[in-house]
Amino acid sequence: MTTASEMWSNLGSVMAALVFAWAMFKQYFPSQLRTHIEAYAHKAVGHIYPYIHIKFPEFAGERLERCEVFTAIQNYLSGSASARARRLKAESIKDSRSLVLSMDENEEVVDEFEGVKLWWSSNLIVSQKPTFSWFSSSEDRRFYTLTFHRSQRELIMGSYIKHVLEKGKVVAAENRKRKLFTNNPSSNWGHYKGGKWSHVAFKHPSTFDTLAMEPSKKRQIMNDLLKFRRGKEYYERIGKAWKRGYLLYGPPGTGKSTMIAAMANFLNYDVYDLELTTVKDNTELRKLLIETSEKSIIVIEDIDCSLDLTGQRKTKKQEKDDDEEKADPVKKMAKGGEESKVTLSGLLNFIDGLWSACGDEKIIVFTTNFVEKLDPALIRRGRMDKRIEMSYCCFESFKVLARNYLGIESHPLFTRVKLLLEETEMTPADVAENLMLKSDDENEEACLEGLIKALEKAKEDARKKSEEEAAAARVIAEEEGLQKLSEREHENGGSGCAKEVKENGVV
Template sequence: MVIGESWAQIGSTIAGLMFALATLQQFFPLQLRVTLEQFVLATLQQFSFVQKFCDKLVSFFLPYITITFPEYSGYWSNQGYTAIETYVGARSTTEASHLKGSLIRNSKALVLTYDRKVSDEFDGVKVWWVSGPSTSTSSEDKYYQLIFHRRHSDLITGPYLDYVLEEGKAIEARNKQRRLYTNNPSENWSSYKKNLWSDIAFENPATFQTLAMDPKKKEEIINDLVTFSKGKDYYTKLGKPWKRGHLLYDPPGTGKSTMIAAVANLLNYDIYDLELTTVKNNTELRKLLTETSSKSIIVIEDIDCSLDVTGQRNKERAKSSENLGHDLNCKREKESENEKTSKVTLSGLLNFIDGTWSACGTGRILMFTTNHVNKLDPALIRRGRMDLHIELSYCSFEAFKTLAKNYLDLDSHDLFENIGILLKETDMTPADVPENLMPKREKKDPNSCLESLIQALEVPKKIKS
């Protein structure tokens, strides 16, 4: 009887509350009801025991936490989303039952993604990844949601997410298609999307194995590059930005562009070919350089002809007769319409190389090329800015043997000795040698190719005599 009376009393109370609520909704305006509700909630939240009770109630009925990672953050793409997409895509190949395959931009491998949901486990804790929106035709932005039990929040929001991001970036680096970027003129930039750079797939097959240069010098450069690419922790320990500067110099046709391609292929880095003549001022230069990705190569070719960023501190340098033609060409380039309005300065470039802005991005290599190293301002090429000076000279005998292997599959030949003597007496660039080694017929004839090279090497001797 007592229990029955208690339930009757509870039912009567609930019915009374429901009646009061219905009356409130019927006779009070919406604005007043909202105000009263906010007042009551604010009053209750002032009591800590009420807040604790609510938290426990929510935890009991809703023990799982959901974190959403949108594809875009404002107008810009979310790099965390990209890393998560790559990581979860790799996990989905073994965990999900329904997959979608697509060849996405900047990737050289087929990317497999799951339809909606896939599970993962970290240190014995199970989590779930959910993709959205559910249909590819939805106009909503795409996102990933991470769902996990709230008791594991410290582990998941800390070590697990760090692991996911690092692993996603590593997988992306292994699968990515190298890109070649070039800067767009600022009048073509858009305020609502980042289109400072245009890019195409970089498919230059050059490698250090096929690069024609002295083997010892080649080995030194490879060791320097590999050591740098693995030196992030070392640079952090030193308190220095993780970057490297390379200066490639000497005559045209000695392989500077091929060297850059070989470096990109060795390290799997993208290339940003910066055309300074289209950059109007230091502000634009800074915007361009900060929009380059980490672990990339920033190239400025023919730096001695790029605007007035070289030689400004010593304008009275004597011009030798052998460089007269070069000076005239640079003068013509500097008289272009773009350069007339450019205000890029040497200090603006130096500030990004090793100034305050040099720490924006990690693992970058800056590569300058020039045919006239003596014309460059010493402040630009000193050690610490251009850390490695690489002189690419005329074709040596060792370099020739690499070319002979590349073009004719020859490791040795009776004519090699004569060619070695002629190469010591004649300056011929590695770009000119292949023109004579290239077979002129479908069937290779090594003898005729080597004899053609010998004739080309003897021409300068005949002219001098």
């Protein structure tokens, strides 16, 4: 009877013989014959070994850039399959709000999809030679390997890989930090590490819960945003780029910038604050658009002040000044150097032209204090899909501010505040300033009394202004009446004028 030691001894002899035979085969067999034999050997193994392997490298392309697919798989495994791994690796990835856990090298986990088992393994190839490449300190290569039975090829290649990539993108969106971007001057793009855009962490605390606005209006805006975020298939079906335009208009202090911050926090989008006056021309504007990411809000604040985009003709004085600037370089430099050559046409192409389809899931927001100054082509439906008027503070907005600043839902003085808000125009910013506690000794009642005094003063100032305007209008009307009477007298040569003056009661 064969003992265990004899079995291991025989196995060792067989393995040694196979290694020796393989070495002799590689050294002495002709290369063409060896290639044919290896091909037949692979086919033979393929009939016996029923599994398929797919390799996903970390870097690819001529510049060896990090693959988005690898990152998506890493995020997917960190949120699901890695929960079953015995050895994990924690990494702090740029722009992520938390540590990202992934499988350690040479670790394998089992995943399941629609009742089918498959295996993920994390692999590392260590290079033996040093490198001086700028993107890495060594030529080590990481990759994931997906192994599955060949009978499940159609399911894995179709549904499963798509599921992994979509889930990985969702995990990345949940973990990433929101960013606030601003465009760098076109002439200095080469001097900035970030290129065309610079960014900081977006930490604005505004939400729709803290936004001073009528609840019904807030719900309408939130529903519109949710419909947009879920509308990928809808936009593909109707043949439109997945983007939406919002126009926020109203007096200063009505919360337009706060609304943008609330939208970004609600959707978990990045914000690109575009300063048009620093953009050299339409070409540079397109380049900036291409560099924006998906799931972002592109903002142009005070669009009526950014450039001459009103569509109105220049006055003769403006044309003369422009001609003088072109002829006098010193005067041009005194006004701040070369002016932007972005045109209305270039901006319209930026909003809804061919270039606007570069990247999905983008919102474009314009803000203005004077909507009547904007060119109708800029704000028509299809470009600015939704117009939101940011108006003066109403009682519902006041209650939100009272809850935010004073922590109260009701008070006996609310009745007086409500009556005054119905008779007086005051912006939410001014109301909030009066509700802010100025010292530790001040309480909510003192703040409300201060607000009531401010509202009463604003009401009185508005009354006086209205009376002054009415008086000025009467004076102008009388002057126009006298002027018409004088013209009529001149036409009649003075005859009958005294009678007409007497009849009209003009002295």
